[in-house]
Each structure stands twice: as structure tokens, then as C-alpha cells.
Amino acid sequence: AEKSERETSAAEKLISIAAEVASCHKCPLARTRTNTVPGEGSPTAEIMFVGEGPGRDEDESGRPFVGRAGKLLDELIASLPMRREDVYIANIVKCRPPNNRDPERAEVDQCSNYLTQQIEIIDPLVIVPLGRHALGWFMPELRITQSNGKIFRNGNRVLMPLLHPSSGLRNPEHMRMLRDGIHNLGDAILEGIRV
Numbered sequence: 064a065e066k067s068e069r070e071t072s073a074a075e076k077l078i079s080i081a082a083e084v085a086s087c088h089k090c091p092l093a094r095t096r097t098n099t100v101p102g103e104g105s106p107t108a109e110i111m112f113v114g115e116g117p118g119r120d121e122d123e124s125g126r127p128f129v130g131r132a133g134k135l136l137d138e139l140i141a142s143l144p145m146r147r148e149d150v151y152i153a154n155i156v157k158c159r160p161p162n163n164r165d166p167e168r169a170e171v172d173q174c175s176n177y178l179t180q181q182i183e184i185i186d187p188l189v190i191v192p193l194g195r196h197a198l199g200w201f202m203p204e205l206r207i208t209q210s211n212g213k214i215f216r217n218g219n220r221v222l223m224p225l226l227h228p229s230s231g232l233r234n235p236e237h238m239r240m241l242r243d244g245i246h247n248l249g250d251a252i253l254e255g256i257r258v
């Protein structure tokens with residue numbers, strides 16, 4: 064199908080952000096990364112998933128959520144009325160922190176403008192922060208286990224936080240919560256999201 068003007072323009076803007084990220088040296092993570100991981104998906108996605116930062120597989124491939132947690136995310140997305148290429152998947156930081164440590168405050172502060180721009184361009188119906196660290200960037204007052212699968216308004220944005228898939232892989236109760244949460248996300252999309 065022919066792409067709308069909005070889709071073409073959003074796609075171009077996202078490509079230019081990815082190019083900026085690829086040559087970014089604003090923080091020390093630039094020295095240890097193999098590849099930058101700007102994010103991928105539909106430029107006009109209704110759902111935007113936001114993780115914490117690339118792991119080893121993502122650093123090696125330059126693509127978000129392609130390792131074990133990514134396989135689980137794929138499976139969760141498969142239960143939604145859309146495909147992986149119809150959503151957008153990004154991270155708070157675009158370069159892998161060594162040994163998958165948490166990104167430092169300064170690294171998040173230097174990097175997060177890329178995410179802010181991606182959100183503005185894509186303008187998703189709902190943002191899904193994955194895990195405590197991603198949620199903390201949007202709404203630090205929320206607790207991830209309390210807010211999993213619930214809808215929140217954050218300024219002009221609608222959020223539905225979910226536990227991080229890697230935490231579902233470690234903890235069967237978290238796995239159940241993730242499946243419930245993604246079910247709520249599917250319902251919210253089908254019903255037309257209201258806060």
C-alpha cells in the first residue's frame with residue numbers, strides 16, 4: 064500500500080535520529096559499544112515498547128530485544144492484534160552498558176533526548192515501559208509490580224507499564240503478571256484507549 068505523507072515524514076525523521084545516535088559520543092558507553100541500538104518498528108506505531116538498554120545480543124546486532132527477553136517479547140506481542148513490525152521497540156539508552164549493568168543517571172540524561180524525539184515523531188496511542196528502570200524514567204513515583212498492566216496518564220501521554228520480560232523469565236509469578244498485562248494491553252487497544 065502507498066505510504067501516507069505522515070508515515071514517510073516520520074520514517075525520515077527516525078532515520079535521521081538513528082544516524083545521530085550512530086555517531087553519538089556524548090557519554091562513555093560509546094567507547095564500549097559494538098553497535099548502537101536506536102530502535103525499530105513502524106514510524107506510526109500505536110504501541111511503543113521502551114526497554115532499559117541493549118544487552119549483548121542487541122549490541123552485537125544493532126537491534127532491540129533480539130535475545131532471550133526479546134523472544135519472550137515477540138511471544139507476548141503475538142497475542143496482540145498486531146505484528147512486531149507494527150509496533151515500535153526502543154530503549155532508554157541506545158548503547159549497551161558494560162556487563163548489562165544499569166545505565167548511570169548521567170548516561171540516561173545524555174541519551175534520553177533521542178527517546179523524547181522518537182516519542183514525539185511516532186506519537187503512539189500508548190507507551191509501554193518495560194521494567195522498573197524504563198518506568199522510572201517516565202513516572203518515578205510508580206512501582207512496577209503495582210502498575211503492571213494498568214493504564215496511566217503522564218502529561219499528554221498514555222502509559223501501560225509492564226514487568227520486564229527478563230524478569231518474567233526468572234520468576235513464574237512475574238510471567239503470569241506479564242501475560243495478564245499484555246492481555247490488558249490488547250483489550251485497551253481493541254476498545255480504544257481511555258484514561
Ligand code: URA
Nearest residue numbers: 114115116117127128
Ligand atoms: N533488555 C532491554 O531492556 N532492552 C533490550 O533491547 C534487550 C533487553
